[in-house]
Amino acid sequence: MRIVAMVSLWLLPAWVWAVQLPPGFSLQTVSDRVPDARQMAWGAQGTLFVGSRKQGKVYALRDLDGDGHYETRDIIAKGLFMPSGIAFRDGALYVAAVNRILRFDDIEANLMDPTYEVAFDGLPSDSHHGWKFIRFDSSGRLIVPVGAPCNVCNRGRPYASLLALHLQKGHYEVLATGVRNSVGFDFHPRTGELFFSDNGRDHLGDDSPPDEINRLSTAGADFGFPFVHGNSVLDPQFRTSEDRLRAVQPPWFELQAHVAPLGVHFYRGTQFPAPYRQALFIAEHGSWNRSSKVGYRVTMLREDEQGAPQYQVVIDGWLDGEQPLARPVAFLEHPDGSLLISDDYNGAVYKLTYTDSPAHADR
Known part of the structure; x- marks a missing residue:
């Protein structure tokens, strides 16, 4: 059984999209101010960093009032060469700008005046x-x-x-x-x-x-x-x-x-029910040159008792005929056990939560 949940797409208010989720799950938007959102990473102080590809920017999002929505956004870098990939380690943010790896030291103390060094070139x-x-x-x-x-x-x-x-x-x-x-x-x-x-x-x-x-x-x-x-x-x-x-x-x-799998992530939390734990989530970004589009959804693989991968759709409904409504890119686990999903089509980050109640989607 799958639950159909209705939500108005904020960037195109005339559209109403049907999100299909497994029972007990909900989907909400935590930020819609991240153009071309790609890979995400947590800072040690709870800053949510997000890379981009076409924008050439790296974003820092903060939830200052603790309501789960990241209203504060800083652009910590711009004009970079497709800085899609990012990683955080020992207080520094690492950014993959195609031919270079950049390092922003002590980044969370310098969000308003960040500087970087080239950590790897060539x-x-x-x-x-x-x-x-x-x-x-x-x-x-x-x-x-x-x-x-x-x-x-x-x-x-x-x-x-x-x-x-x-x-x-x-x-x-x-x-x-x-x-x-x-x-x-x-x-x-x-x-x-x-x-x-x-x-x-x-x-x-x-x-x-x-x-x-x-x-x-x-x-x-x-x-x-x-x-x-x-x-x-x-x-x-x-x-x-x-x-x-x-x-x-x-x-x-x-x-x-042509489903175009991008981000993959083994779920390590305990919020989701047992069948989802240690399952591999897949962001199917969606086809661009197929006669009829496929993908535009989140799926997962989990091993059966014999160790064979079993395929399951987790989030569907982001393709209305031939019109994409969202394009998932990457995952990041939230400290509360939910799962963040970036969407470069709408410049957004969503939060998939298990609520142990009929699924719904909202802003």
Whole structure:
């Protein structure tokens, strides 16, 4: 059973959109003043930082009166090169600006007059698939994807790979290759394995190749791009040997082609019911060149008793025919156990909460 919840879209008041949520869940807007909202990060003092892609800005949001809405907004940087990815560590905000990683030290004490230093330089400067999602691992390395600068091509490393940056030493390791365009990843809360999304190539039809959710169990694994997509789709532009096929790491789960998975997140809280705990949430940003649009929703994967991933829709209704109403990008757990979701289409951040009552959505 799914609950249909009605809410007026604040940016386009004439629209009324039907949000479908599982029973017991509610959805509310915590900010609608974050144009092109992408990755989010918490500061140590409760500041909500949000990156952007097209705007070139990084935002700091604060809930000063404690009502759950982030009315105060500071623009701590502007004019940056697609600063989509951000991460917070030891009082500093790290920003991925395509070819550079910037560090804003002691940022929460300097929101009105922030300055930055270049923490890492020398990444490729291609804008095509150049925007990034970043996160520190448990050893302090900054994990950074470098997308392929094309629809399909073979440009060699560090393109189409996942990197682990050693910021203090100024070098990186290659964690995975054959990754066309990953804009979201997370570490499994029990095993520590890295799970990441990957967007499949375009112009092979409406239903091919699949988008992917991948699991990195062995450093240096090859996930196939540009030679093979999904489990078995061979690229028509490249010859692929049997040896290469055998060496490719298959996806953990194949998603529908063109749903455009961006952020992924293992839910670690306890507010949501047991079936959602340690499940992998997926932001399906939505198709742009399919004859009929797909995606524009939040889904999740959870393992059954045999360890096989089971697919479930969590939030639906953000596609009205062929008209998008919202485009989810990334997730961030709230300290109260709810889940924040950024939306670059409306410049908003939503909060998914389990209320143990019939689902509803409101501002």
